[in-house]
Amino acid sequence: MRIVGTSARRADGIAKVTGSARYAVDLSVPGMAYAIVVRSTRAHARITGVESEAAAASPGVLRVLTGNDLVNAGLTPYYGHVVLDHPVLAIERVRFHGEPVALVVAETKREAAEAAELVEVAYEELPVVIDADDALKPGAPNLHERRGERVGDEGMDEGEGGLPTNVCAIARVGWGDVDRALANAPIVIEGEYRYPMLYGYAMEPYNALAFFDQGDLVVYSSAQHVYMVRRDLARMFHLPLARVRVSAPYVGGGYGTKSYTKVEGMTAAAAYFTGRPVKLDLSVEEAILTTRSASARIRARSAFTTEGLLLARDFEIVMNNGAYTDNTPLVNSKTANRCFGPYRIPALRVVARSVFTNTVPSSSLRGFGAPQGNIAGELQMDEAAEVLGLDPVEIRLRNLVGPGEELMPGKRPLDADLKDDLRCLSAALEWPGATAGHSIGLGVSASDAGAYPTSTAAVRIHSDSSITLFTGSTELGQGSRTVLAQIVAEELGVPLESVSVVNGDTGVVTYERTTGASRTTTITGRAVQEACRDARRRVRDLAVQALSVSADDIEDTAVGIRAKGKELTYGEVIEKWFGAGGEVLGHGAVRRAEGFAKMPPFYEIGCSGLELTVDRETGQVHITKLTTVGDVGFAINPALVHGQDAGAAMMGLGAALHEELVYDGEQLANPNVVDYRVPRFSDLPDEVIHLLAERRDGSGPYGAKGAGEGAGNTIGGSVASALGRLVGIFPHELPATPERVWRLMRQAELAKGERQR
Amino acid sequence: MGKREIGLRLNGVDRRLEVEDQTLLIELVRGLGLVGTKLSCDTQVCGACTVLLDGRPVSSCTTLAIEADGKLVETIEGLADGTKLHPLQEAFIERFAFQCGYCTPGMIVSAKALLEARPDPDAAQVRHWMEGNICRCTGYQTIVDAVLDAADQMRSAR
Numbered sequence: 001m002r003i004v005g006t007s008a009r010r011a012d013g014i015a016k017v018t019g020s021a022r023y024a025v026d027l028s029v030p031g032m033a034y035a036i037v038v039r040s041t042r043a044h045a046r047i048t049g050v051e052s053e054a055a056a057a058s059p060g061v062l063r064v065l066t067g068n069d070l071v072n073a074g075l076t077p078y079y080g081h082v083v084l085d086h087p088v089l090a091i092e093r094v095r096f097h098g099e100p101v102a103l104v105v106a107e108t109k110r111e112a113a114e115a116a117e118l119v120e121v122a123y124e125e126l127p128v129v130i131d132a133d134d135a136l137k138p139g140a141p142n143l144h145e146r147r148g149e150r151v152g153d154e155g156m157d158e159g160e161g162g163l164p165t166n167v168c169a170i171a172r173v174g175w176g177d178v179d180r181a182l183a184n185a186p187i188v189i190e191g192e193y194r195y196p197m198l199y200g201y202a203m204e205p206y207n208a209l210a211f212f213d214q215g216d217l218v219v220y221s222s223a224q225h226v227y228m229v230r231r232d233l234a235r236m237f238h239l240p241l242a243r244v245r246v247s248a249p250y251v252g253g254g255y256g257t258k259s260y261t262k263v264e265g266m267t268a269a270a271a272y273f274t275g276r277p278v279k280l281d282l283s284v285e286e287a288i289l290t291t292r293s294a295s296a297r298i299r300a301r302s303a304f305t306t307e308g309l310l311l312a313r314d315f316e317i318v319m320n321n322g323a324y325t326d327n328t329p330l331v332n333s334k335t336a337n338r339c340f341g342p343y344r345i346p347a348l349r350v351v352a353r354s355v356f357t358n359t360v361p362s363s364s365l366r367g368f369g370a371p372q373g374n375i376a377g378e379l380q381m382d383e384a385a386e387v388l389g390l391d392p393v394e395i396r397l398r399n400l401v402g403p404g405e406e407l408m409p410g411k412r413p414l415d416a417d418l419k420d421d422l423r424c425l426s427a428a429l430e431w432p433g434a435t436a437g438h439s440i441g442l443g444v445s446a447s448d449a450g451a452y453p454t455s456t457a458a459v460r461i462h463s464d465s466s467i468t469l470f471t472g473s474t475e476l477g478q479g480s481r482t483v484l485a486q487i488v489a490e491e492l493g494v495p496l497e498s499v500s501v502v503n504g505d506t507g508v509v510t511y512e513r514t515t516g517a518s519r520t521t522t523i524t525g526r527a528v529q530e531a532c533r534d535a536r537r538r539v540r541d542l543a544v545q546a547l548s549v550s551a552d553d554i555e556d557t558a559v560g561i562r563a564k565g566k567e568l569t570y571g572e573v574i575e576k577w578f579g580a581g582g583e584v585l586g587h588g589a590v591r592r593a594e595g596f597a598k599m600p601p602f603y604e605i606g607c608s609g610l611e612l613t614v615d616r617e618t619g620q621v622h623i624t625k626l627t628t629v630g631d632v633g634f635a636i637n638p639a640l641v642h643g644q645d646a647g648a649a650m651m652g653l654g655a656a657l658h659e660e661l662v663y664d665g666e667q668l669a670n671p672n673v674v675d676y677r678v679p680r681f682s683d684l685p686d687e688v689i690h691l692l693a694e695r696r697d698g699s700g701p702y703g704a705k706g707a708g709e710g711a712g713n714t715i716g717g718s719v720a721s722a723l724g725r726l727v728g729i730f731p732h733e734l735p736a737t738p739e740r741v742w743r744l745m746r747q748a749e750l751a752k753g754e755r756q757r
Numbered sequence: 758m759g760k761r762e763i764g765l766r767l768n769g770v771d772r773r774l775e776v777e778d779q780t781l782l783i784e785l786v787r788g789l790g791l792v793g794t795k796l797s798c799d800t801q802v803c804g805a806c807t808v809l810l811d812g813r814p815v816s817s818c819t820t821l822a823i824e825a826d827g828k829l830v831e832t833i834e835g836l837a838d839g840t841k842l843h844p845l846q847e848a849f850i851e852r853f854a855f856q857c858g859y860c861t862p863g864m865i866v867s868a869k870a871l872l873e874a875r876p877d878p879d880a881a882q883v884r885h886w887m888e889g890n891i892c893r894c895t896g897y898q899t900i901v902d903a904v905l906d907a908a909d910q911m912r913s914a915r
Contacts, residue, residue, distance in 0.1 A: 009850055016858030017846035017865060019793015019833035026792040201893055203797040203805055203859040252795070252859030253893050284798050477857030477894050639853045643895060647856065650896035673798045673891070681884040684897045 003489045003496055004702055007639035011481040011501060012250065021250045024222045025207045025281050032209070033062055035270045035280040036112035038102040038119045039289065040094035043130070043358040043666035044141060045123035047092055047101065055104055055118040060111030062274045064119060065103040067091035070269055078148060079232040079261045083325035085148025086361065088236065088265040094123070095143055095323035096358050097667045098289030105270045105278055130663050132320035132355040133297065135166040142166060143323060143356040151235075154330045154452075166356045168321050169329035171336035175409060176347025181312035185303030189383045193376040194733040195716065196660035197295035197320065199288050199671075200365045201678050204252020206290055207281035208267040216243040217268055218507075223248050224258040224474055225514040230506045232261040233268055245507030254476035255651065256364030259516050260327060262290055288671040292661055293365035294319040294331055294354060296372035298339065302380040308388050308395040312347035313340045315376065321354040322361040328354045331362070331369045334448065338713075339373025341381070342407055342418055342446035342603075343399040359663060364516060366651055370447050370606070370713040375734060378443040378717035383730055392721065393426045396444060403697065407446060412598040415697045415705060418444055421607040421629045428627045428689050429609050438624060441722030442609025443714030449706050450601030451517040453592050456510040457527040459488060459535050461584040465559060465571035466498040469531075472512025473524045474504035478708060479640040480520045484528050486636055487701055491532035492570075493558035510587070518604050518706030521636060525701040526595070527588045535586025539570050542577040542584065595699045602699045605631035606710035608649055609718045610685065614726060619742030621657055621719070623685035628711040630690065633698025642690040645711040652715025654679045657735050728752065763826035767791075768835030776822040782808065783817035785825070786832050793833035793862040797891075804890030807863035808832050814870045814889075833862035836869065844910040845869055845903070854903035856894035864890045868904045876912055880905060 015021035052064040067089040070077035077091055078084045090101045102119050106112035127141040134140060142165050163170065182188055208221035217237060223229045226246040234244045251258060263280050270278040282290065296319045303311040317335055321328040336352040381399075385392040400418045401407055407414055425431075425442055433440045458470040469488050473480045485499040502509055512524060540554050540561060549563045556562075560569040574582045590596060611625040628645040635641045658677040662669045670676045698705025716734050723741065724730030728748035731740065759778045764771065767786070776785060783806050786794050794817055797805040801816040808817045809831040810824070836843040845865050848854070855861040864887070871878060871886040878886070883904045884897075892900060 007853070010853065012858065013850040014842070014846075016855055016861050017833075017842065017849045018837050019791070019862045021858050022792070023795075023859065025796075026787075203803065203857070203891070203893055204795070205797070250858060252797075253857045255893070284800075477855070479856070643853050643856055643899065646896035646898060647894045651893070672800060673802050674800055678891060678893065679897075680891060681887045681897050681901075684884060684901070688896070688898045 001490060003486050004636045007637055008482060008486055008496055010479060011485055012475060023204050023250045023252050024209065024220045024248065025204055027209050027220050028279065029209065029211065029277045031277055033105050033107055033274060033276045033278050034109040034112045035103050035105045035267060035278050036109065036116040037100045037266065037286065038104065038116050040090065040097060040099040040101050042094055042123045042125060043097045043128045044126040045094050046126060047090060047094060047121060048124050049122040050102055051120035052102065055115040058111065058115035058118055060107040061115045062105045062107070062276065065089065065269060065273055066101065069273060076236045079236065079265050080148060080151065080325055081228050081232065081260055082152040082154050082327070082329050083148040084151050085144060086324040086326060088269055096360055098360065099323065100266060103266055103270055105274050128358045128666050130357055130359055130666065132318050132357055135355045135357045140166060143358065148325065168325055168354045168356050169332040171333035171352045172350065173336045173408065174349040176312065178312045178314050178347040178349040181347040182301060182303050182314060185311045186306050187304040187384060187387060188301055189380045189387065190301045191380065191732055193298045193300065193379065195296045195372040195375055196655060196734055198293040198365060198655055198659050199661055199676055200255045200257035200293070201673060202253030202255060202257050205282045205284050205287040206262040208264045209277065209279045210268040210271040211277035212271055216245065218245045219264050219268055220247050220249065221264050222251055222258055223264065224251065224254045224476060224516055225260055226474060226504055226506050227472055227511060228514060229261050229264050233264060236265055237272065245505065247505035247507065248474045251474055251476045255366040256368060256516055257291055259364040259514065284673060285671045288668065289360055291363045292360045294321045294328065294362040296335065298373065298376040300376040300380055302384060304384050304388065306388065308384060308390045308398050310343055310345050310399050313345050315339050315350040317352035317373065319352065319354040320357050320359060322357060322359045324361040326361050326363040328362060331364060335369030335373050337408065337448050338370040338445065339377045341377040342401045342414065342444060344401055358666065366648060367709045367713045368517070370445055370709065371652060371655060371716050374443065374445050374713050375716045375720055378714060379720050379730055382721040382724060393422060393431055396422055400444070412600055412603070414446060415603055415699065416446065416605045416631050417695060418446065418605065418607065421605065421631045421693050424691055424693060425607050425609055425627060425629045428691060429611060429625065433611060438611050438613055439722040439726035440609060440611045441718035441720065443717040445606035445710060445713040447604040447606065447710065447713065448600035449517050449604035450519045450523055451514055453523050453590055453596040453601040454513040455523045455527040456512065456587065456589045457524065457531040458510045459531045459586045461535050461539065461570045461574065463571045463574045463581055463583060465494060465569045467492060467494060469499060469501045469528065470509040471501065471503045471524055471528065472509045473520045474515045476515065478520065478644060479637060483521050483636050483640060484524060487525050487528045488532060491529055518708040521704050522602050522698060522700030522706045523590060525704065526590045529701050530588025530590065531586045534588055535584055538584045538586060539573050543568065543573045546573060546576040602705040604706050604710045606713035607631060608711045608714050610722065612719065612722050614741055616745065619738035619745065621736055621741060623653065625687045626685040627689045628691065629693055630707055630711065631693040632707045633700065633705040634694050634696050634703040635692050636702065636704055638692060641692060641707050644708040645690050646688065648709055648712035649715055650679050652712030653683065655735060656716045656719035658737065660735050761823065763823055765825045765828055765830050767830045768832060778823060780822040781818060782820040782822050782825055785822040786817065791832045791834050795859055795862060797859070804867060805860050805863045807866045807890065809866055809870055812870060812873060814867045833866055836865065845907040848903040848907035848910065852899045852903035852906060854895060854899040860890060860892045864892065864900060871904065872908055872911060876908060878908060
C-alpha cells in the first residue's frame with residue numbers, strides 16, 4: 001500500500017489556511033434578498049394573531065411570511081425525517097420560547113431586522129412544561145394531541161400508535177430475568193445519574209441560500225445530510241427529488257448538529273413567496289434556539305458477583321427531547337443500546353423514553369446518546385470496584401466482551417479487542433498513578449455506529465488518467481475529501497495529486513444517506529472502492545474492443561492494463577477507444593448486504609481516559625493528562641484519526657466540566673458563548689497522547705472502521721470516576737463545575753467527620 | 758444615517774471607501790469579497806472574525822469600519838505572497854491544525870500578531886495569547902504545535 005496508511009496532507013488545506021474556502025454563509029447571488037426570523041416570546045401558546053402591516057410597509061421589505069401562508073399555498077408546512085411534526089414556521093401554536101413564528105424578507109439584512117421588530121404576535125398562553133419528568137406526570141400539558149405523520153422508520157420500532165402523552169419515543173433492550181438476578185445478587189450498585197443539555201456550537205451558525213431556477217429549487221446550506229434535506233424540501237414543495245438541489249460547500253463544523261433540516265425550509269419558503277434568491281443566516285443565539293442535544297436522567301442498577309462479574313443491569317432513562325421529534329427516536333434508541341457498555345451481561349433491561357417539553361428541540365450531537373448513558377454504565381463499574389475492593393481496570397477486563405462475541409443477540413459480533421485497548425490505555429495513563437493529589441479516570445464504550453449502510457460513489461477516469469471522485473459525503477472538517485481521495489489513489493494506482501473530489505451537492509454527486517454516525521471512511525469508503533473497481537472493469541471492456549483482444553488476454557496493472565505484452569494506461573485505453581478525448585465512469589454502491597448485512601455496520605470503539613487534579617479552594621478541575629486509544633481497524637490517514645480523537649475528547653471535556661444549557665423558567669438563561677462556556681486554549685490538558693490500535697478488524701476499506709465520536713463518549717464518565725476516587729464521593733451529575741466539585745468535597749468532608757464521630 | 762469617506766491600507770493596498778457610520782469592520786471587509794474573515798459569536802468572544810488593525814488583533818465583529826480610518830488593516834487574504842504561503846499557513850497545514858477551517862483565518866491572524874510581538878514564544882505563551890480564539894474541532898494541541906513550528910521557521914529564515 002502506497003497512499004493509504006499515510007498522513008497525507010489535507011486536500012482542503014490551502015483553501016482553509018488562505019481564507020479562500022467557501023462556506024454556505026459566504027455565498028451570494030445577484031438579486032439576493034435577506035430573511036430575518038421573528039421568534040416566539042412564549043414557551044407554549046396559541047397564536048391568536050400576527051400583525052404584520054407595519055413591518056410589510058417598512059423600507060425594503062418584500063414580504064412577511066407566517067405558517068398560514070405555507071398552509072394556504074398548499075405546501076407541506078412541516079418537516080421531519082421520522083415524524084412530520086416540525087412546522088417550518090409555527091402554525092396556530094408555539095411550543096418553545098424562540099420558535100420561528102414569522103419571517104421578514106427584505107432587500108437588506110438590516111432592513112429585514114428593523115422590520116422584524118415591528119411584527120406583533122398575539123398569544124393566548126398555555127400551560128408550560130420544561131422538565132421531562134414533569135411532562136410525564138398525569139395532567140401535564142400535552143404538546144402533541146395529534147401526532148405527526150410517520151415518514152421514516154429510524155428508531156421507531158417500539159411504541160407505535162400507543163405512545164403515552166408527551167412520550168416521543170420508547171426504546172427497550174433486554175434479555176434474561178433481571179428482577180431475579182437483582183434480588184439474588186451479593187452486590188447491587190444503584191444510583192441516579194444526570195447528563196446535561198448541550199449545544200454543539202459549530203462555529204458557522206445554521207444558514208442557507210435558496211432560489212428557484214425554472215421551477216427547480218436550489219439550496220446552498222450548512223447541512224451535513226444534503227440528501228435528507230432534499231427529501232424534506234421535495235415533500236414541502238411537492239417537487240420530484242430530481243428537481244431539488246441541495247448543496248453544502250465547506251461546512252463550518254457539524255458534530256451532528258447540522259444533521260437534517262434546520263433553516264432550509266424557511267429559506268426556500270421565502271424564495272418561493274418572493275420570487276427572489278433569499279439568504280437566511282442565523283446568529284449563534286438563534287442557532288442555540290434551533291437544535292441542542294437531549295439531556296438525560298438515568299436510574300441504573302448493576303448486580304455483581306463478589307468476584308466483580310456482572311449478573312444483571314437495569315437502566316431506566318428519561319431524556320428531554322424538546323418540542324418536536326426531529327432525530328429523537330434514533331438518539332433515544334442509541335442511548336438504550338449504548339448505556340450498558342461492551343460487557344457480558346447475563347440479564348439486561350433498558351427502557352429509554354424521550355419526552356416532549358416546551359424547550360428547544362433536540363437532535364443529534366457527537367456520540368449520539370452514548371455520553372448520556374456512559375456516565376451511568378461506566379461509573380457503576382468504578383463504584384462496584386470501590387465496594388468490592390477491586391481494581392477498576394481489572395473489573396472491566398473481567399467483564400469485557402471479546403472479539404467476535406455478540407454484545408446484543410442477533411447483532412454484529414464485536415469487531416474489536418477491547419481488553420487489549422484498555423490495557424494500552426491504562427499503560428499510557430500509567431494506571432493506577434502514583435502522584436499525590438492526582439487521580440486517573442478511564443472508560444470504554446462500543447457504539448452501534450454507521451447508521452443504515454446505503455452509500456454510492458462515482459469515479460470518472462479522464463483521458464490523462466487523472467480522476468474525479470463524486471461523493472455525497474459532505475466535508476465537515478473530518479477530512480472526508482482527503483481520506484476518500486487516498487482510497488481512490490490507492491485503488492487506481494495514481495498519485496494523490498491527480499485525484500480531485502467533488503462532494504456534497506445533490507444535483508451533481510451520487511447518493512449518500514448521511515454524513516454522520518462516523519460512517520464516511522467505512523461505508524462511503526467501501527462505495528468508493530467499488531466505484532474504482534467498476535471503473536477498472538469498464539477500462540478492460542474498452543480495451544477488448546480498442547485492441548481487438550479477448551477479455552482473457554487483459555490483466556490489470558497499477559495504472560491501467562496489460563494485453564499481449566503491451567501496457568496501456570487508463571487514459572491511453574480511453575483515447576484509443578474514443579479516437580479523441582473521452583472518459584470512463586465507474587459507479588459503486590453498498591447496501592445492507594454482504595459485509596454490511598449485519599447491523600450495525602461496525603462498532604465504534606471508545607477507549608479514553610485522563611488524569612486530573614482539583615483546586616481544593618475553588619473546586620476547579622485541571623486535566624493533567626488526556627489519552628485516547630483509537631481502535632479504528634486501520635488508520636487510512638493517522639493524523640486525521642488523531643484529529644478526530646482529539647476533537648471528540650475535547651468536546652467530551654467541555655460537557656464534563658463546563659457546558660450546560662440552563663433553563664431559567666421558560667427561557668434559556670445562557671444562549672450565547674459568553675455564558676455557555678466551551679473549551680478554550682486554557683483547557684488544553686498538560687499532556688495529550690493519542691494512540692492507535694490497528695488490527696484490520698473493521699468492515700471498511702483495508703479493515704478500517706469509523707472514528708470521530710468514540711474518544712469523547714467515555715470522557716464524562718472518566719472525569720466523574722477520577723473525581724470520585726480523589727474526593728471520596730462519585731459525582732452523579734455533569735458538568736463537574738467548580739461549584740459542584742466544591743460542594744462534593746464539602747459533602748465528603750462532612751461524611752468523613754460523621755464516620756469519625 | 759451618516760456616511761463618510763475613510764482611507765485605509767487593506768492588505769497592502771491603499772483604499773478610499775465610503776461607509777455608513779454603523780458599518781462594522783467585518784461587514785466592510787466581507788463586502789469587499791474578503792470573506793475569509795468569519796462571523797461566529799458576534800460578541801467578541803470566539804476570535805473567528807479577528808483581523809489586524811495596525812498590527813494589533815481586533816474582533817472585526819465589534820469594531821466599526823470608521824475606526825479603521827487611516828490605519829493598516831490585514832485580513833487572512835493578506836498573508837500569503839501570491840502562491841507562497843506564510844510560514845504560519847504552511848505550519849497549520851503540516852500540523853493538521855484545523856478541521857472545518859471556520860476558525861482558522863482568525864486563528865492564523867492572531868498567531869501572526871503573537872509572533873510579531875514575541876518571535877520566540879513557548880507553549881504556555883502561545884496558549885495564553887490564543888485564549889481569545891475558539892476552535893471547536895481540533896482540541897487545540899495541533900494549533901499550539903503549528904504556531905511553535907512557524908516561530909522556529911520564521912526565526913531561522915531571518
